[in-house]
Structures are given as structure tokens and as C-alpha cells.
Amino acid sequence: MYLTGAPATMPDLSCYTTNLLAYLTPDVPDIRRRLAQGVRLAVRVDLPPGELAFSHHPRVDTTEDGRELAYRAAADWPTARGALLDLLHREQRVLAVGNTRHLPWAPAHGQADAPHWLLIRDHRDGRWLLADHFTALTPFGDQDPYLGWVDDTELATALTPLPHPSQEVARRDELALGRQIPVPPAGQYRWLAWAPATDDGAAPGPGTWTLDLERSLARIADVLHDDSTALARYVDDLWAAARHHTYRLAFAVADGTLHPEPAAAASVAWGELPRTLRFAAQSAARGRPRPGVVDRCIEQLLTAQGALSANHPPKG
DSSP: OOOSSOOOOOOSOOHHHHHHHHHHTTTSTTHHHHHHHHOOOEEEOSSOTTOOOEEOSOOOOOOTTSEEEEEEEESSHHHHHHHHHHHHHHHSOEEEEEEGGGOTTSTTTTTOOOEEEEEEEEEETTEEEEEEOOOEEETTEEEOOEEEEEEHHHHHHHTOOOSSOOHHHHHHHHTTTSSOOOOOOTTSEEEEEEEEOOOOOSOOSSSOEEOOHHHHHHHHHHHHHHOTTHHHHHHHHHHHHHHHHHHHHHHHHHTTSSOHHHHHHHHHHHHHHHHHHHHHHHHHHTTOOOHHHHHHHHHHHHHHHHHHHHTSOOOO
16 A cells, blocks of 8 residues: 655665665764765675675764664564564664565565565554665666555565575675675565664675775776676676765765766766666676676676766865
8 A cells, every 4th residue: 555645755766775875874974974974885805706796885884872773573473573563662673684586576576586675664553564775776667655554464474574585695694784694594584773873884794805996996896707697696796886976976075075077977877887887787698698798798897986076076
């Protein structure tokens, strides 16, 4: 059921970060600026051949009173329902993990399993108010923001756990908050709740990482060249990276710290990255790999990014 009032407008980011911002707004002052200034493309470089892990920003959920978010879970729906209801009464909102296959408003409804963060905003007369601020053109069609009431059965369905997440999906969940955190076992209902903050430093997680954009893109290009399955497995991660970097550029222009022209060129280059990778992945699946297309796209992105600092320094 769609309601007349839509959720508050949020930046065009990944489904994780879009609804994370909506959840954090009451607790983290100037959360949009904090995210924009922290956007990065950190890549782990010591994984086995063909494997990648990404961190799109440092943790932005740490509050001034020393809290941060952590996963919580339950193996069965009655336990999950009770915990969600208790948390909703305490916090007035819950950031929960849905499944796109079971979200009627999602383009992937009935077609593909994928974790999808959404907000539980209220509970009245046995019904739950859900809000999903995410908007995007996805491979399955247009996703629009959603606000609506569902009953217990519909909520349980919406939060259906992924049965067998792939390794890249599991890594996305571990790093969704910017730094690797424990994730409950697959097959459990999941949500996030406040916990005492841990002082783990700025590193995204165990292992060896590069936070340098050029080195990150070089590592990505190497993996895409060496593993024929990598394009299809990591295009969603690079789509998220493009959304985050486009947001960072737009924020900096609006803030007066970047000139519009080179920022616009870099934004276009970021937008081309996932489109080119999807095209290349589809072509490879038809037996026509196009490594040169991917190389040129990454080179153009690096050129556009270099122009931001080399020829058009920030204002002031």
C-alpha cells in the first residue's frame, strides 16, 4: 500500500547508505556532510585471485556519546518480531535487512534475492509502517521510494533471509558500514541496533587495503582482466562506488569547494563506469569479452579525477 506522503528525500546512493542516512539523521549531526567528505574507494589487495572487497566510506554512524551500529539477528520470526517491536518502542525506528525478492515495491520482486536495508517507522493495531528511501534505475527497472503499512505476515516475508548469499554479497554486508563487522549466520532475520563504539582505527578491516583511488582502480582492472566471472560478480559494488562518488562531487560543488566543470566531467565518468561494466559483462556472457572497453572506461575515469586536482584545484 502506497501512502500519500513519501519518505523524506535522501541522496541517490546505494540502498544500504540511502536508508542508513535516513536512520542516522536524528542521532548524527550533519550526517550528509560526514558521508560526502568520507567517500572513498578502498579495495583489499591481498585476497586470492579473482576476489575483491570494497569499502565505500569510513564509519559515519559513530555518535558523540560513543555508540555505533551492529548487526542483531534471530533464527525464527516470533523471536525476531519481539525484538523488533521492543527496539521500535525504544528508538522509534529500526533499520532492518529486507530481501528484494520479497519486497512488492522493488523491481527485483519475485526475481532476485539481494539484501536491502529499509526502515520500520511505526507499529499500530498489528501493522507496521515501512519506509524505503532508495531510488534508482536498477537492472530490473525503476525503484521508487516507498512508504506503507504491512501486517505481521507481510513484514516477515519482506525480511526473509537470503538462503545462500554469495561470497561477494557476504563481504558487502560485512563492510556495509565502512569497516568490517561481524554478520550473523546466513538464514537469520537481521537488523541493526546501537552498541558501544569500538576503537578499531581507520582501516576497513583485516588484511592489506589501498585507499588510493588510482591503485584501487588498477587492482580492480587487474581482477576484471584475470577472472572471466568478476565483471558480473562485482558490477554492483562498482555501481555503488559510482553513486557514492557522484554524491561526493555534487556535495562539494554545492558546498563551493569544487569547480562545477571538472566535477561534472568526473561525475559523468563515474556514471559511465557501471554502465560500461554491465555492457561488458553481458557481452562476455555471450562469448564476446571486451577488455578494451573496460580499460578505456577506467582510463577516462582516472583522467577526469586527475583533472579535479591537477588543473582545477578546490576553491579557496
